Amino acid sequence: MTTYTELLAGLEHGREGRIETNIPEDWMQGRTTYGGLTAALALESARQVVEDLPVRSAQVAFIGPVGGHVVVAPKLLRRGKNTAFVNVDLVTEAGVVARCIFGFGARRASQLDFNHLLVPDHSAPDDTDDFFPEGAIRPGFLGNFDFRLVDGGRPLDGTEATSVTLWLRHTDPKAPTDATAVLALADAPPPAIFPMMTDFAPFSSMTWMVEFLSDDLETEQGWWLTRLTAETAIQGYSAQAMMLWNRRGAPAIVGRQTVAVFG
Numbered sequence: 001m002t003t004y005t006e007l008l009a010g011l012e013h014g015r016e017g018r019i020e021t022n023i024p025e026d027w028m029q030g031r032t033t034y035g036g037l038t039a040a041l042a043l044e045s046a047r048q049v050v051e052d053l054p055v056r057s058a059q060v061a062f063i064g065p066v067g068g069h070v071v072v073a074p075k076l077l078r079r080g081k082n083t084a085f086v087n088v089d090l091v092t093e094a095g096v097v098a099r100c101i102f103g104f105g106a107r108r109a110s111q112l113d114f115n116h117l118l119v120p121d122h123s124a125p126d127d128t129d130d131f132f133p134e135g136a137i138r139p140g141f142l143g144n145f146d147f148r149l150v151d152g153g154r155p156l157d158g159t160e161a162t163s164v165t166l167w168l169r170h171t172d173p174k175a176p177t178d179a180t181a182v183l184a185l186a187d188a189p190p191p192a193i194f195p196m197m198t199d200f201a202p203f204s205s206m207t208w209m210v211e212f213l214s215d216d217l218e219t220e221q222g223w224w225l226t227r228l229t230a231e232t233a234i235q236g237y238s239a240q241a242m243m244l245w246n247r248r249g250a251p252a253i254v255g256r257q258t259v260a261v262f263g
Helices: 004-009 035-049 140-144 179-186
Strands: 019-022 055-062 069-079 083-092 095-105 145-151 163-170 203-212 224-234 237-245 251-261
Touching: 004 179, 019 035, 035 055, 035 069, 035 083, 035 095, 035 179, 035 203, 140 145, 163 179, 179 203, 179 224, 179 237, 179 251
Parallel strands: none
Antiparallel strands: 019 069, 055 095, 055 203, 069 083, 083 095, 145 163, 163 224, 203 251, 224 237, 237 251
């Protein structure tokens, strides 16, 4: 198993934020790199270009399979006093396979300060059962994360519930608590439609939009609470919303995802 910190330590850094790496098999999702890692590699590259501002937003397009030797190439689109935008392309021998745009922004004084994204009722991680059925094999990238089911169904349960709530963390105890590591974690759960299905069918993320709600990304023992909600499943595509809170119940991420369902 290639741990998250080992993977990042093995990245080849070039000039102007450029990164090169070979994706190990234990971070693959079928024939492509796990989407959270794709986004995290892009963010790691962008953070080399904008080192002094926290990331506030990410827009990710999963264009084609990401695998083998990958070049991650950032380009600064605009830099102001308090904000910056960076485009990042992931390129393989097949061409551009993912494109990301990150927005960075400094903290601002404001007359407004509120939070309506309240954490759902939940048990503690140690009192919560595993998301996957006992004895289930976790292929590819899934072995890099811990999943605990708080509410909703397990994979292929055929549940009518359109939401699933989980505790998540990296299995790597050395994984840092920074924006790159949190982005690598946030996409780990299967889509909310998966527990609704009774027969397996492949699925793949097409786009992922993420907003970082704070630059305070601390949590306890690496655990984050996430809630995924499938809002539609029409014509082979599902639109889903997601949220991520830390152990204190402070919201960290809100996002949306377009998922293609092949069956």
